[in-house]
Amino acid sequence: MGYTKKETYDEQVTENLVVNYKNILELIGEDADREGLLKTPERIAKAMQYLTQGYSLNAVDILNSAKFHEPISEMVIVKDIEIYSMCEHHMLPFIGKAHVAYIPNGWITGLSKIARVVDVFARRLQVQERLTVQVMDAIRESLNPLGVAVVIEAKHLCMMMRGVQKQNSVTTTSAFYGEFEKDTTRSEFVKLISADLSR
Numbered sequence: 001m002g003y004t005k006k007e008t009y010d011e012q013v014t015e016n017l018v019v020n021y022k023n024i025l026e027l028i029g030e031d032a033d034r035e036g037l038l039k040t041p042e043r044i045a046k047a048m049q050y051l052t053q054g055y056s057l058n059a060v061d062i063l064n065s066a067k068f069h070e071p072i073s074e075m076v077i078v079k080d081i082e083i084y085s086m087c088e089h090h091m092l093p094f095i096g097k098a099h100v101a102y103i104p105n106g107w108i109t110g111l112s113k114i115a116r117v118v119d120v121f122a123r124r125l126q127v128q129e130r131l132t133v134q135v136m137d138a139i140r141e142s143l144n145p146l147g148v149a150v151v152i153e154a155k156h157l158c159m160m161m162r163g164v165q166k167q168n169s170v171t172t173t174s175a176f177y178g179e180f181e182k183d184t185t186r187s188e189f190v191k192l193i194s195a196d197l198s199r
């Protein structure tokens, strides 16, 4: 395996984060020594390392770890991949779904690896536009496909619980490469991700 999953936490980083989060608790007017908050700095330290573990993972390695030669050139779509990321402006979550497609050119990858690659880039501080393009670029680099399409729909908590306070706005971003730059292929992709296959 060319990658590792985050199941342990760096002790030194955790220790430093604990000191800083304790300060933050005091700065927002809390008593960091009250019972309910005693372990909170350590919990946040671990949660933050978990939510940013993408920095230490390599998306192309993950795709390459289950790469198979297959002489097909039909569209492969993995849709409705849940996304939990954090905007780099406020460090508040944005939450939604990614729809990813590619047209193989001799190579396919394990389907779960597509979802893992979405997580690799989502688990960093992000803007939705960059996240969308990074997923596309990793698939391009690993599989050299005839085309790649990535659409992400997300709600940004920084627009919901603060600031402009819009509860229903959804941001859609897209990135298309190769065959998907053609109207017909792109339309087929959009039709397929819009279809409710459960009926």
Ligand SMILES: Nc1nc2c(ncn2[C@@H]2O[C@H](COP(=O)(O)OP(=O)(O)OP(=O)(O)O)[C@@H](O)[C@H]2O)c(=O)[nH]1
Binding pocket: 087, 088, 089, 126, 127, 128, 129, 156, 158, 159, 162, 163, 164
């Ligand atoms: N393009 C883009 N903008 C984002 C994303 N996430 C958050 N933002 C925006 O980043 C912008 C930062 O704007 P600023 O004016 O510097 O920050 P702010 O004063 O907190 O802005 P408001 O949210 O409007 O109160 C805001 O408009 C956010 O809505 C994202 O993924 N992509």
Ligand SMILES: [Zn+2]
Binding pocket: 087, 088, 089, 090, 091, 092, 156, 158, 159
């Ligand atoms: Zn934000």
